[in-house]
Amino acid sequence: MVDKTLELFDCGHRACGGCGAALAARLVTKAAGTNTIVVSATGCMEVFSTPYPETAWKVPWIHSLFENASAVASGVEASLKKQGRTEKVVIMAGDGATFDIGMICISGAFERGHDFTYICYDNEAYMNTGIQRSGATPYDASTTTSPAGKCSFGNKRPKKDIPQIIAAHGAPYVATASIAYPADLMQKVEKAINTVGPCYIQVHAPCCTGWGFEGEQTIAVAKLAIETGLWVNYEMVDGKVVKAKKVVRKPVEEYLKTQKRFRHLFKPTRQDAEIATIQAIADRNAEKYAIDIKLKKE
Amino acid sequence: MMQITEGSHAVADAVRLCRPQVIAAYPITPQTHIVEALADMVADCELDAEYLTVDNELSALSACIGASAAGSRTYSATTSQGLALMFEVCFNAAGMRLPIVMSIANRALGAPLSIWNDQQDSISLRDSGWLQFYAEDNQEATDLHYLAYRVAEDHSVLLPAFVCFDGFILSHTYEPIDTLSQEDIDRFLPKFSPYERLDAADPISFGMYATPEYYLEFRYEMDRALKESKAIIEKRGKEFGQMFGRDYSAMVEGYRLEDADTAIVAMGSICGTTKDAIDEMREEGKKVGLLKIRVFRPFPTEDLARALAHVQRVAVLDKNISLGAKGAVALEVKDALYGSGIPVKGYVIGLGGRDVRKKDIKAIVGLIGKGQGDMFYGLRTEVL
Amino acid sequence: MSLAVGCRARPGKARDNKTGSWRVFKPVFGKEKCTLCGLCMTLCPEGCVHETEEGFITPDYTYCKGCGICAQECPGEAIEMKQEEK
Numbered sequence: 001m002v003d004k005t006l007e008l009f010d011c012g013h014r015a016c017g018g019c020g021a022a023l024a025a026r027l028v029t030k031a032a033g034t035n036t037i038v039v040s041a042t043g044c045m046e047v048f049s050t051p052y053p054e055t056a057w058k059v060p061w062i063h064s065l066f067e068n069a070s071a072v073a074s075g076v077e078a079s080l081k082k083q084g085r086t087e088k089v090v091i092m093a094g095d096g097a098t099f100d101i102g103m104i105c106i107s108g109a110f111e112r113g114h115d116f117t118y119i120c121y122d123n124e125a126y127m128n129t130g131i132q133r134s135g136a137t138p139y140d141a142s143t144t145t146s147p148a149g150k151c152s153f154g155n156k157r158p159k160k161d162i163p164q165i166i167a168a169h170g171a172p173y174v175a176t177a178s179i180a181y182p183a184d185l186m187q188k189v190e191k192a193i194n195t196v197g198p199c200y201i202q203v204h205a206p207c208c209t210g211w212g213f214e215g216e217q218t219i220a221v222a223k224l225a226i227e228t229g230l231w232v233n234y235e236m237v238d239g240k241v242v243k244a245k246k247v248v249r250k251p252v253e254e255y256l257k258t259q260k261r262f263r264h265l266f267k268p269t270r271q272d273a274e275i276a277t278i279q280a281i282a283d284r285n286a287e288k289y290a291i292d293i294k295l296k297k298e
Numbered sequence: 299m300m301q302i303t304e305g306s307h308a309v310a311d312a313v314r315l316c317r318p319q320v321i322a323a324y325p326i327t328p329q330t331h332i333v334e335a336l337a338d339m340v341a342d343c344e345l346d347a348e349y350l351t352v353d354n355e356l357s358a359l360s361a362c363i364g365a366s367a368a369g370s371r372t373y374s375a376t377t378s379q380g381l382a383l384m385f386e387v388c389f390n391a392a393g394m395r396l397p398i399v400m401s402i403a404n405r406a407l408g409a410p411l412s413i414w415n416d417q418q419d420s421i422s423l424r425d426s427g428w429l430q431f432y433a434e435d436n437q438e439a440t441d442l443h444y445l446a447y448r449v450a451e452d453h454s455v456l457l458p459a460f461v462c463f464d465g466f467i468l469s470h471t472y473e474p475i476d477t478l479s480q481e482d483i484d485r486f487l488p489k490f491s492p493y494e495r496l497d498a499a500d501p502i503s504f505g506m507y508a509t510p511e512y513y514l515e516f517r518y519e520m521d522r523a524l525k526e527s528k529a530i531i532e533k534r535g536k537e538f539g540q541m542f543g544r545d546y547s548a549m550v551e552g553y554r555l556e557d558a559d560t561a562i563v564a565m566g567s568i569c570g571t572t573k574d575a576i577d578e579m580r581e582e583g584k585k586v587g588l589l590k591i592r593v594f595r596p597f598p599t600e601d602l603a604r605a606l607a608h609v610q611r612v613a614v615l616d617k618n619i620s621l622g623a624k625g626a627v628a629l630e631v632k633d634a635l636y637g638s639g640i641p642v643k644g645y646v647i648g649l650g651g652r653d654v655r656k657k658d659i660k661a662i663v664g665l666i667g668k669g670q671g672d673m674f675y676g677l678r679t680e681v682l
Numbered sequence: 683m684s685l686a687v688g689c690r691a692r693p694g695k696a697r698d699n700k701t702g703s704w705r706v707f708k709p710v711f712g713k714e715k716c717t718l719c720g721l722c723m724t725l726c727p728e729g730c731v732h733e734t735e736e737g738f739i740t741p742d743y744t745y746c747k748g749c750g751i752c753a754q755e756c757p758g759e760a761i762e763m764k765q766e767e768k
Contacts, residue, residue, distance in 0.1 A: 004720075007729045011742065012696035015727060017704060017749030022727035035498045039364065052512050053691035054699055055503035060496040062367050063505035064390050068360035071352065075320060075364025075372070076496060078348035082319045082370055087498045105360065108353025182724050216750030216763075219725055395688035456687055493687060506689045515685055 002031050002186045013056035014048040018215020020205035020222065021045050023179045024121045025092065028203070029059060031189035032117075037080075037087045039073040041097035042066035044128040044207075045121060060087070067101040069093045070109035070118060077114045088193045089116040095136035096126045098202075099160050110169035110198045117192040117199045120162070123207035131210040135160040138230065139281060140274055141261045143210075148264035153274050158281060166200040167239045173199040174236040179206070180222035184233060184245070191235075204231045212260020224255040229282035232289045244289040252279045299477050305436040305468040306331030308475045309375075309401055309461075312440035314345045315483040316399070316447050318373035319490070320365035322350040322358040326380040327413045328465035329403040333375055355380035359387040359398070366396040367504050369495035371447070374398065377465055378405035381419045385426075391458045392427025392520065394505050395493075397450035398458040399443065400428075403465040404566065404617075406650040414651020415465040417566060421594075421618040421626045427520050429459035429527060430595040434569040436473045438546075438592075439463035441538065444478075444487055445546055448534045453493050455527045457520070464567040464617075466651070478542060486541055524596045531593060549598035550605055551590045554580060558587030560663055561606050563631050564615040565591045568647075568654055572615070575659035586663055591627065599634045606635060612642040613666040615654075619646045624672060643671020652676060697745075701728065705748035707763040711740050715760035722752035722761065 008029035015022035021044055029036065040046045040063040049056040050063065064072045069091045077089045093102060098120040106118070125143045126132040133146040133155050142154040167174045173195040177185040185203060192199035206222050208215040225231035227250045234244035253275055256262035265271045265278075286292050303311070310332045313321075321340075323333040339345035348365075352358045355376050362372040376384065381402060391398050402420045406412040420430055431446055433439035439461065446459040463469060494502055508516050532547045539545025553573050555561060564572055569590045579586045589605050591598070606612055612635065616625020623629065628644025635642055645662050648654040658676060665671055711722075716739055723731045723739065730742040731752060741752070753761035 004724070009729060010693060010696045011728050011730050011745035012699040012701060013728075014699065014701070017727075017747035018751055019727050019749075023725065026727065026729045027724075037368070037496050037498065047507060049696070050503055050506040050691075052506040052508045052689050053686065054695040055506060055691045055693055056696040057503050058501055058693040060498060060501045061503040062364065062496055063503075063507075064360060064363050064394070065386060068356060068363075068387065071357035071360035072364035072367075074350060074352070074357070075322060075361035075366070076368045077364075078320045078322075078350055078361065079365040079368035079370035079372075082348045083368075087496075104353055105357050108357050111353070112350065179725075214750070215747075216754040218727075218749075218751055219755050393688065494690060501693055503691050503693075504688065506691060508689055512685060512689075516689055519685060519687075 002190060003033070004030070006030050006033065008034065008058040010056040010058055012054060014051070016209050016215065018208045018218045020179050020207060020218050021121045021123055022048065024203050024205045025049065027179065027182050027185050028090065028092065028119050028189050031186035032088060032090050032193055034059060035087050037076055037089050039069050039076060039089065039091045041069035041093035041102060043094035043097055045092060045094065047128055066097055068105050069097060069102060071105040073116045074109045074112065074114045077116050090193065091116060091118040093120055095120060095122040095124060096134040099135035099162055107169065110166055110171055114198055115196055117189065117201065120202045121205040122202050123205050123210060125210055127207050127210045139278055140265060142264055143261065153264065153271065163200065163202055163236065167236050171200055172197045172238055176202045176233050178204040178222050178226055178231060178233055180219050180226065181233065188235065213258055217258065221258050224250070224258060228252045228255040229286045229291060230255055232285050232291055234289050241289060244291050246291050246293045248293045248295065249282070249286060252282050300474050301477050302472050303475050304331065304470060304472050305439060305463065306403070306470065307335050308436050308440045309443065309463070310335035311477065312443040313373055314339050315478060315480055316443060316487060317371065318347050319370035320348045320350070320362065320372045321374065322352050322361035323374050324352055324355045324358050324376070324380060326377055328405060328469045329375045329377045329401065331469065332401055332403070355383045356387055359384045359391060362398045363387065363391050363394060363396055366398050367394070367496050369492045371490035372398050373400070375401040375403070377403045378407055378419045381423065382407060385423065388423050388426040388428060393516070395456040396458060397456055399446045399450060400458065400460055401443070402460045402462040403469040404462050405465040412650040415467050416617040416649045417462065418618040420460050420462045424595055424626060427457055427524060428595065429457055429524070429593070431459065431461050431593055432565045432591065433461065433463040433468065434567060434590060436463070436468055436471065437475055439468060440475060441544055441546065444483060445534055445538055448487050449527055449530050451490060452530045455523055455530055456493055457523055457527065462566065467567045482542065486538060528596050528598065546592070548601070549593035550601050551592060552605055553588040553590065555587030555589055555605065557585060559585045559610040560666060561587050561589050561609040561612045562615060562659065563589045563591065563612060563627065565594060565627060566617065568615055568617065571654060571656060572659050575656040578656065579660060579663060584663065597630050602631065602634045603638065606640065607638065609640060611666050612640055613662050613671065614642060614644045616644055616646050617648050619649065641669070645671060645673060645675040647675045700744050701747050702744045705746060705766050707748045707750060708766045709741055709746065709748065709750065709753050710762045710764050711738070712760045712762065713738055715758040717758050719757060721755055721757065725751050725755050727751065
């Protein structure tokens with residue numbers, strides 16, 4: 001069971017006020033417990049938590065490079081195994097480090113079957129370098145490298161489906177989670193670290209600075225992602241979806257309207273076709289994961 | 299015990315005796331025989347190590363970083379393009395002060411693609427903070443692995459080390475090797491004792507980032523540790539000599555240099571050919587000697603200047619080229635002899651596996667006698 | 683004096699960075715409406731909200747950045763964001 005009083009991610013870190021990733025770091029370490037070694041990739045979380053000598057990590061922690069966290073974790077795990085030690089290895093990497101630059105190392109590490117838990121805190125762009133588009137950036141989001149403009153509605157591609165790719169490697173446990181549902185997130189972390197083999201959890205972690213909303217809204221925005229079906233919290237065991245959070249779905253624009261990265265869809269003129277395309281993404285998610293709660297007709 | 303063994307297999311056997319606990323490697327010619335031999339040893343329970351067959355060289359060295367930080371003695375091997383793919387990780391491993399040892403079966407870098415020998419690969423990482431040992435023959439290639447671990451893991455050093463030996467020329471050549479026993483090596487190389495490790499009982503953050511207030515000092519401390527490792531190399535090299543009769547305390551080694559007027563400076567297997575050429579030139583009355591560089595990083599500037607103080611001219615053989623400048627060894631030698639008045643000329647030779655014969659060494663001695671140098675030697679006439 | 687070899691550190695030093703100085707709005711926790719549900723403690727990205735010995739919930743203003751998540755998410759509306767006076 002998770003010890004709720006345990007704080008392994010210390011005060012004094014330099015994340016923006018209302019940072020979703022910082023909350024993810026707190027919740028994940030809380031769930032993983034003290035017998036954990038964290039491997040971080042370069043990124044916002046690494047930078048806001050470890051300017052020498054001010055580390056926020058109260059568990060053993062290692063950062064090497066941007067793309068190699070899963071390879072470093074492979075080495076840590078192999079070493080622990082050789083020494084007969086019991087610490088659990090948890091990777092914490094952003095979506096850029098996971099979806100894009102880290103894919104080779106990730107594929108290799110999952111194929112080799114190391115016993116670790118890979119947490120991707122997904123804030124849907126390269127936040128540390130100033131909000132550039134990544135493979136996790138959703139359709140039509142405006143970023144500094146996929147800006148909305150006179151002939152652009154922002155990011156032209158939908159989000160890459162990394163959980164499916166990881167599951168296809170034979171990962172025994174793959175899940176998505178959200179900082180808006182901390183108990184669910186922590187339960188999934190606990191489950192993953194207690195599952196032998198390489199496990200993956202993708203955590204939706206809104207970024208107030210990068211997405212353009214007030215820090216107090218971080219949880220509300222994360223909730224709306226779930227409530228509109230643009231983010232689905234589910235679990236996969238041995239490649240099969242076994243559970244998905246059901247919702248009474250709201251229209252996607254309730255989510256889109258909260259963030260400046262989608263502002264161009266509403267101002268200066270409302271872009272109905274684009275909003276409909278995004279609604280279709282949510283509808284497909286709802287169908288694929290069967291998340292709709294059917295209300296009885298009155 | 300003397301055994302006739304292929305260079306790669308001799309190196310693999312030396313690595314086995316060093317008891318690495320985690321090995322991570324990726325196949326690449328001409329290094330592959332080493333990791334194949336190690337895989338055989340693991341499969342036959344002759345080597346008790348975790349052996350990771352990684353997805354690329356970047357992952358190989360990254361896994362070594364993780365394993366070393368977690369408290370294991372680690373090993374990898376690569377060459378050429380593989381080493382180039384590790385470029386970023388090499389700087390990282392050194393900056394994180396992790397004493398990883400890696401064999402480099404030296405090979406040219408593309409393009410154009412070449413699987414054959416020169417030393418461009420490891421030389422290109424001269425600024426990365428790794429110790430760099432270069433072997434003349436396979437006996438030295440094996441022995442330098444023991445020395446590399448002993449020095450790298452010293453708590454006053456804590457830097458990773460390359461053991462470089464020429465691809466194919468050494469790696470695929472059978473030579474008689476004096477094979478040491480496990481008991482021998484256990485006496486020389488103690489169990490790995492990490493300076494610090496990732497440990498839930500004493501949490502430490504590894505690989506933090508340094509702001510401008512600290513970065514300069516971290517680089518300074520690496521440079522200092524690398525320079526101070528000279529004393530450790532001398533101490534452990536001497537100890538090795540006392541135990542097994544082959545003394546590696548000197549970072550540079552002279553051959554018929556005492557009374558020479560012309561000195562050749564070289565690194566790696568070319569030293570063997572050079573020695574034979576010198577013997578023949580000596581019979582002709584030419585006072586030629588060799589200064590072999592065994593340790594390129596840290597660079598033995600003072601030792602080299604001392605050893606060459608009496609000569610009239612120096613010819614440096616470079617199996618690499620810093621394009622747009624000169625061979626990297628020549629640049630170092632010129633720096634070491636700056637102000638001495640001794641003329642130093644560099645000769646870029648043997649790139650991409652071009653054979654260097656005794657007559658080429660003699661021709662270079664002829665060239666420096668005429669004051670000609672700082673050039674590629676042995677070019678096909680159509681490019682001239 | 684030498685730096686820590688390899689740019690490493692043990693925990694504790696992050697607390698030297700007193701992020702409370704960033705605050706523009708200050709969460710003021712009202713005791714009357716608080717049901718001690720603890721949601722504010724769970725959702726604080728700083729992990730600086732805690733229960734006092736007297737059984738009240740309060741943030742550590744040394745580190746509270748004033749993001750306002752606690753006030754926004756409090757089911758009892760027991761937390762009010764007030765302009766910081768400095």
